[in-house]
Amino acid sequence: MRIVKQAAIAALALMAVTGAVQAKEWKNIRIAVEGAFPPFNYVGADNQIGGFDVEIAKAVCNQLKAECTFAVQDWDGLIPALQAGKFDAIFSSMSITDERKKVIDFSRPYYQSPSSFIAPKSAAIKDTSPESLKGKTIGAQSSTVQATELEEKYKGSDVKLYPTQDEVNLDLVSGRIDMLFVDKLPGLDWLKTADGANFEFVGTDLPTDGVGAGVRQADSDLRDQISAAIVAIKADGTYDKINAKYFPFSIWKD
Template identity: 35%
Template structure:
């Protein structure tokens, strides 16, 4: 047997089963925003974003190590090259874009309209809502949307979603507009939520509800961003994103 061939065969025998020749990447997450990311019973990162990131890493042929980081240190740590990627339910904003880059969005949290179980809505425009009293959290994206887009609707402002939902359950208002994830959790887990249901979603207007959640990267890592974006596009196209999100959410998030 030729010496070079013998060496190659020996290395194959000695190589660990399942070893991959991809790039090693460190991925940071907060671990404090379930179901997007959280720490499981073994204190390891888990959740929708962690499963999604594992799939991305597989498709870009990378070995990914997950690390926890406090929220306020996520961006500084990325810039300082303590890790390579951030996946932490981080909204894509212009302010953050001045410091880091983002992948294409992988999730959007809709804004929803909650009503009494006996009520139906004809739509989500001014004509359908003009006779209704709509509750929103003060200084929220939903307040800004209604004030700008539906100024003729009777708007009631509340300090918290709970306060608005309590008034809805007592028929003091007709509709509550809020983040869908928060609304779903309230309806599912609070006694006061038994009265009501989600009737419709507001249009996904980026000017009010953001551009979505993205994977954070350093601005100079353009090749890595291109790889992540290509993997995300494939994951969305072949239904994998929908399958992963269905394990954690009762509604579409993309």
């Protein structure tokens, strides 16, 4: 009996040393995006998805020599659907947070963007501390780091949460909210539109931990392969070419 146990232990040790147990090689990856967060992800007039997130995901898949398929999923359903096995990874400008890391895992960040307030130019708001914004009605997309920040720290404000960022923007234009809180990069893109012409960033930006690809906690091999691919497309210049299509400055997070 002892001989059998020793043989089994020796075999396991040999497997560890020789790498006999290999991580799964992902050659088919199902990817989800919200499709409603331009310029990062959107559904175009031709009913095709596009945007920065999508192009980075495709570059990652190309680096991994994997066949990838894409699906559109509403924002609030992204994590539940991932956990239910409807797809394998989320590339949808999902910020890395401690709260989310309790239920899913993340690749290394593939971009960074602070959180920012936007208000009418006529409001001339300078201070965006919780004390200064007491009584203000502030909008944000639900289930985002901005929503969490407002609910936890801006208790003296009237916080309104919406299913999509477009709805937040529309209520700001219509005057139903005093200001909004958003990821700065899509906010910058919106300020360039006709609807955003009379609005501006106000106050101080709040830093985040960056945006990564979300995967199930059990799929650490996929997480690591995506992370390695992100580093590789940065090194070979692919990332910078995609970045330049959307932004006049680098959004890479070291």
